[in-house]
Amino acid sequence: MADLTLTPTPHSIDISLTGRCNLKCKYCFYANEMTALTDLSTEKWLACFEELGRLNVMEVTLSGGEAFTRPDLFELIDGVIANRMRYSILSNGTLITDKTLEQFAVGKRRQRLNYIQISIDGSRPEVHDASRPNSFTRAVRGLRLLKEAGFPVTVRVTINKHNLHDLENIAALLLEDIGLPSFSTNDAIPMGSGCQNEQEIALGPREQLEAMDIMRRLLERYPGRLNAQAGPQAKIQMYAEMEHARRTGEKTTRWGMGYLTACGCTFSKLAILHDGTIVPCNMLTVRLGNVTTDSIREIWHTHPVLKAMRERRFIPMQEVPGCANCEWAPYCNGSCPALPYTLYGDFNRANPHDCYRRFIQEVGHGVAQ
C-alpha cells in the first residue's frame, strides 16, 4: 500500500452547532435520529475551539440544524476568532434581521467571515415552500439584508422535483433581481428526511437529465456565475468526461478515474456533530470519537475508519460490489460515499444516485447523444 502523505492536522472543520432548526425541510440530511442528540454547551464548544486553535485549524463552517437558533452564536463566533480561525455560516436565512447584522459589526466578526450561505429553492413562495415549508419570504428578506449590507453572501439551490421547472426563474431572481455574483446548486438526495420523502422530492434519472439540460442553458446565459460540486450541474461535466475517456482512452486528470477516488475530504477536513461527535463528514456519520473526551489529533492520525476512507482511492471500481461488470467502471470514481454508507453501511461502494450506468438504462441514452 502506498504511503499517503497527510497534513499533520485538518485544515478545516465542519461544525453542526445545534440540532435545533426552525424549519422542517423535506430533504434535510440532518434529521431523524440526529435531532435526538443533545447540543454541546457554550463552554464545551469554546473548549473545542481552543483545541482547534492549538491544532492550527484555519477555518470552520458553522451550521446546524439552524445556527442562528443558538442564542450564544456570536459568543461562539468570538471563540472561533480568538483561536485564529476564519468561519462561514450555512443558514436557512429566516432568522437574519437588521439586529443580526448589527452583531456582526462587533470586533473581528465581519473581518473573519468567509461567507454566509443561504438556501433558496424557489423564485416564489409556492415553489420554495414546497421543500422548505413556510420560509420563502423570511429567507429572501434575510438574503436581501445581507446583500444590501455588503456581506459576503452566497446561495445554495437544492434542485428537487418541486423546483425543477423553476430553475430559470430562480437564477433570474438571484442573479438579476437580487444581484448576487453567483450561486451554487446540488440536488436532494435520499438521506435523512430526503429518505422518507424520496418519491416526492428526489430527482430520478429522467428528471436529472432534464435538470442537466436546464443547467446547461443557464450556464450559457450566465457564464461563470453558477457553481456545483454535486448534482445535475456537476454531472454535465462528469458524465461528459466519462464519455470522452471511454471514446478516446484519454482519462481526465481532474479526478481519478477507475478507482474509488471520490471525496478527498478526509485528507483535509473533519466534521463535528452538535453533541460533539467527531465524524468524517456531517453527511457520513461514522462515529470516530467525541470532542469532549477524545483527541482530534490522535483521531486524525490513527483512526482506522479515516485510514480506510483515505485508502478507498486504491480500490479499483471493478472490485466494488455491483460494479464488476460495468462498462463504465474504468471511468467512474464512485461518487460521494455518504449515500452508500447510509444505504448499505459500507462507504466502499458506489453511490447509486450518481450511477451513470443506471442513468443510461433509465433514460435510454448517455449525455453524448
Place this chain on the structure above:
Amino acid sequence: MPARYLRNPDIVCREEPFDQWLFFNPDTNNRRFSNAVGAAVWHLCDGTRDLSQIVQEICQTFEGVPLDDVTGDIAALLQSMEAEGFISRIE
C-alpha cells in the same frame, strides 16, 4: 538601534506535507507557503532579535549556510513577511 522583528500573534504557521510550511493570516485570508528556513525565521521573530541576530541563528541551525549568502535573502523575506502582515518591525 537596528529594528527588531515580532511575529503577528494571530498568524497560523502550519507544517504541511513535502517539507512545506503554510503561513495563514486569518484577518486577510492570505496564505503563503514557505520552506523550513522561512518557518525558522518566522519563529525567531520574537521581538528581541534584529536582522543580524536572526541570520546568525539561522546559520547555526542550518549548517553549511554561508552568512554572506543568506543575509540578503533573509532581509528580503522579512520585508515581504512584514508587507503581508505576518510580522511587524519594532524600531
